[in-house]
Amino acid sequence: MLKKISKMPFRGTPEQAEKLQAVIDESKNDKSLLMHVMQQAQLIYGYLPYEVQKMIADGMDIPIEKVYGVSTFYAQFALSPKGEYNISVCLGTACYVKGSQGLLDKISEILGIGSGECTEDGKFSIEACRCIGACGLAPVLTVNDEVYGKLTTDDISGILAKYQA
Amino acid sequence: MYRSHVLVCGGTGCTSSNSAAIIEALEKEIEAKGLKDEVKVIKTGCFGLCALGPIMVVYPEGSFYSEVKVENVPEIVEEHLLKGRIVKHLLYDETAQTEDIKSINDTNFYKKQKRVALRNCGVINPEDIDEYIAMDGYQALAKALTEMTPEQVIEVVKESGLRGRGGGGFPTGLKWSFTAKNSANQKYVVCNADEGDPGAFMDRSVLEGDPHCIVEAMTICGYATGATEGYIYVRAEYPIAVHRLEIAIKQAREYGLLGKDIFGSGFDFDLHIRLGAGAFVCGEETALMTSIEGNRGEPRPRPPYPAVKGLFAKPTTENNVETFANIPQIILKGASYFNSMGTEKSKGTKVFALGGKIRNTGLVEIPMGTTLREIIEDIGGGIPNGKKFKAAQTGGPSGGCIPASLIDTEIDYDNLTAIGCMMGSGGLIVMDEDNCMVDIAKFFLDFTVDESCGKCTPCRIGTKRMMEILEKITSGKGTLEDIDELESLASYIKDNSLCGLGQTAPNPVLATLRFFRDEYIAHVVDKKCPAGVCKALLSIVIDPDKCKGCTLCARKCPVGAISGTVKNPHVIDQTKCIKCGVCMDNCKFKAISKK
Numbered sequence: 001m002l003k004k005i006s007k008m009p010f011r012g013t014p015e016q017a018e019k020l021q022a023v024i025d026e027s028k029n030d031k032s033l034l035m036h037v038m039q040q041a042q043l044i045y046g047y048l049p050y051e052v053q054k055m056i057a058d059g060m061d062i063p064i065e066k067v068y069g070v071s072t073f074y075a076q077f078a079l080s081p082k083g084e085y086n087i088s089v090c091l092g093t094a095c096y097v098k099g100s101q102g103l104l105d106k107i108s109e110i111l112g113i114g115s116g117e118c119t120e121d122g123k124f125s126i127e128a129c130r131c132i133g134a135c136g137l138a139p140v141l142t143v144n145d146e147v148y149g150k151l152t153t154d155d156i157s158g159i160l161a162k163y164q165a
Numbered sequence: 166m167y168r169s170h171v172l173v174c175g176g177t178g179c180t181s182s183n184s185a186a187i188i189e190a191l192e193k194e195i196e197a198k199g200l201k202d203e204v205k206v207i208k209t210g211c212f213g214l215c216a217l218g219p220i221m222v223v224y225p226e227g228s229f230y231s232e233v234k235v236e237n238v239p240e241i242v243e244e245h246l247l248k249g250r251i252v253k254h255l256l257y258d259e260t261a262q263t264e265d266i267k268s269i270n271d272t273n274f275y276k277k278q279k280r281v282a283l284r285n286c287g288v289i290n291p292e293d294i295d296e297y298i299a300m301d302g303y304q305a306l307a308k309a310l311t312e313m314t315p316e317q318v319i320e321v322v323k324e325s326g327l328r329g330r331g332g333g334g335f336p337t338g339l340k341w342s343f344t345a346k347n348s349a350n351q352k353y354v355v356c357n358a359d360e361g362d363p364g365a366f367m368d369r370s371v372l373e374g375d376p377h378c379i380v381e382a383m384t385i386c387g388y389a390t391g392a393t394e395g396y397i398y399v400r401a402e403y404p405i406a407v408h409r410l411e412i413a414i415k416q417a418r419e420y421g422l423l424g425k426d427i428f429g430s431g432f433d434f435d436l437h438i439r440l441g442a443g444a445f446v447c448g449e450e451t452a453l454m455t456s457i458e459g460n461r462g463e464p465r466p467r468p469p470y471p472a473v474k475g476l477f478a479k480p481t482t483e484n485n486v487e488t489f490a491n492i493p494q495i496i497l498k499g500a501s502y503f504n505s506m507g508t509e510k511s512k513g514t515k516v517f518a519l520g521g522k523i524r525n526t527g528l529v530e531i532p533m534g535t536t537l538r539e540i541i542e543d544i545g546g547g548i549p550n551g552k553k554f555k556a557a558q559t560g561g562p563s564g565g566c567i568p569a570s571l572i573d574t575e576i577d578y579d580n581l582t583a584i585g586c587m588m589g590s591g592g593l594i595v596m597d598e599d600n601c602m603v604d605i606a607k608f609f610l611d612f613t614v615d616e617s618c619g620k621c622t623p624c625r626i627g628t629k630r631m632m633e634i635l636e637k638i639t640s641g642k643g644t645l646e647d648i649d650e651l652e653s654l655a656s657y658i659k660d661n662s663l664c665g666l667g668q669t670a671p672n673p674v675l676a677t678l679r680f681f682r683d684e685y686i687a688h689v690v691d692k693k694c695p696a697g698v699c700k701a702l703l704s705i706v707i708d709p710d711k712c713k714g715c716t717l718c719a720r721k722c723p724v725g726a727i728s729g730t731v732k733n734p735h736v737i738d739q740t741k742c743i744k745c746g747v748c749m750d751n752c753k754f755k756a757i758s759k760k
Contacts, residue, residue: 039442093561133369137182
């Protein structure tokens with residue numbers, strides 16, 4: 001999977017570092033928990049910049065190459081920050097046959113960014129995801145944790161407007 | 166004792182359409198009317214009929230309220246729960262058509278189903294172990310641990326004829342016996358809940374609706390194979406399922422149903438949850454184990470098989486969620502209960518996630534041997550908007566499709582394999598005449614190209630080359646030789662890839678080529694997309710007889726491709742048109758169409 005890697009400067013806080021350290025301390029005796037630590041780190045920081053991966057590598061005593069290998073392998077790990085509102089359009093089969101590609105195109109057109117990108121003001125990011133399991137509501141998209149189902153392209157501008165204010 | 170039970174679906178589908186707010190409103194309203202001691206509200210797992218969510222069912226009547234809104238709650242409480250008068254206008258249409266109101270269980274959608282794996286979904290509160298126990302939960306475990314030897318457990322599973330529900334169809338009892346045979350200081354049981362097939366959500370519904378049955382089944386498997394530890398590998402995209410599993414494991418530990426000396430039998434067993442991180446290949450058993458170990462989820466060559474050298478290099482039994490979900494019933498009711506259902510070589514039932522162009526999207530469990538026609542027309546309610554059924558896709562990115570001409574095929578492992586299709590894990594996506602089969606093949610291949618782990622060359626490079634050919638065809642630049650090239654690449658990738666992902670990646674292309682070759686030829690020779698999907702092969706035209714010359718389309722066109730004067734028919738300049746369809750969407754006279 002090809003990943004977009006952010007060039008934004010890292011702006012971690014000491015509180016975040018402390019939280020991550022606590023997760024690492026809990027898990028460092030079992031190296032198979034690497035993915036768990038990375039998942040927690042992503043919850044803390046929102047994404048996994050090099051600096052965070054390095055902290056994990058040092059803390060868990062695992063080579064940075066391996067941490068990087070894992071972070072680039074799995075779709076869930078983001079190497080670029082996400083927007084304040086992350087829009088995720090389901091491109092699972094059930095949604096695709098009901099036209100979810102059209103939704104994604106429409107959002108890209110309105111926001112002027114592609115899938116995997118973030119708007120300059122940091123407000124919105126878009127991603128395509130594979131099936132969130134709400135196939136009965138196809139086609140669906142989520143904005144952060146909010147699910148919108150049974151959509152048509154006409155619904156898009158209304159949904160975005162809710163968050164643009 | 167409660168006079169009435171109100172079941173509200175708390176599965177992902179209904180939660181997405183706001184069932185949590187309905188439960189809250191319901192509880193408040195019931196309290197206000199002083200019915201708290203008479204009516205109980207239960208948040209259940211998935212009922213299956215996701216298209217009509219949020220779903221609410223009131224027992225003892227079995228009244229089936231569909232697409233319930235928060236505003237409807239006071240009326241239901243006041244009329245139905247307080248005064249005993251069913252609110253007819255809020256019921257699911259089919260149940261309210263006759264004088265006698267039908268119970269949910271008599272509707273076409275549920276009548277033909279046979280629920281084994283899903284038996285508790287939409288019935289019990291999945292977050293309460295006592296409700297599971299009240300439905301004979303953990304009795305199978307008690308029976309296995311106190312009355313049966315591990316060999317006898319394996320024998321019953323073998324005799325039941327249960328085969329792997331993840332798609333492979335390998336006999337489960339045989340798989341267990343391989344692990345049981347190997348001696349080691351540590352063995353593992355792994356539950357594959359990394360449901361990666363896009364458009365399938367059987368496993369999620371079982372985990373959300375009946376998590377204890379997986380805990381129970383894995384413990385039974387541990388006893389039978391000599392394992393003392395188990396891992397459940399769940400997709401991180403299923404937060405509700407993960408949450409309920411955590412609760413289930415905690416409750417089972419408190420009740421002594423997990424941990425040391427279960428039922429005083431001297432048998433120890435405990436479970437861990439590991440979250441996947443979005444990699445389709447991790448549904449392959451060796452890749453899944455590599456991932457649990459904290460690595461990139463790349464598959465390992467087999468042999469050695471997991472039964473010899475699996476998780477952490479120890480003998481391991483891995484089964485899919487739905488496979489496990491059948492186990493407690495098999496142990497409790499005996500092999501003959503299970504093998505009396507189904508066909509000669511495929512016993513029991515299968516859960517399908519019905520999606521796409523079908524009225525009743527949702528989850529159905531049917532005995533093996535049910536025809537596709539029964540699933541689509543009777544249970545599924547047919548194709549919406551008067552469109553014609555074209556094909557059903559099974560097995561996701563590894564599977565194939567069943568065309569309309571084979572709609573009477575009886576669904577089981579062997580019949581599907583015989584027509585070049587596969588059972589798969591249970592995704593069943595229905596397509597109508599508006600879906601282009603070349604585009605669908607491209608969609609799946611795009612998926613596998615993206616998800617190929619890159620370890621072996623045939624899959625990494627081969628799928629990419631196939632994708633390029635399909636792109637050529639759908640953009641109108643294909644030749645007949647390209648179709649031959651596709652076929653020869655496909656057979657090469659099938660034969661030479663390391664794991665199941667690569668070996669099955671060409672299937673969607675091969676299946677569509679087999680049944681819909683004419684569509685490929687239309688793309689290549691006539692440069693047309695018969696279904697009107699592939700943008701490059703379409704032209705958007707204005708019907709001069711219908712166009713009123715309102716100029717709206719010309720104003721909306723983002724590239725200025727439309728010209729014309731007021732009150733005269735407009736025309737689209739095909740060299741400028743980008744086929745975005747904005748003009749079509751905006752035309753008030755339906756004068757613009759794709760051709």
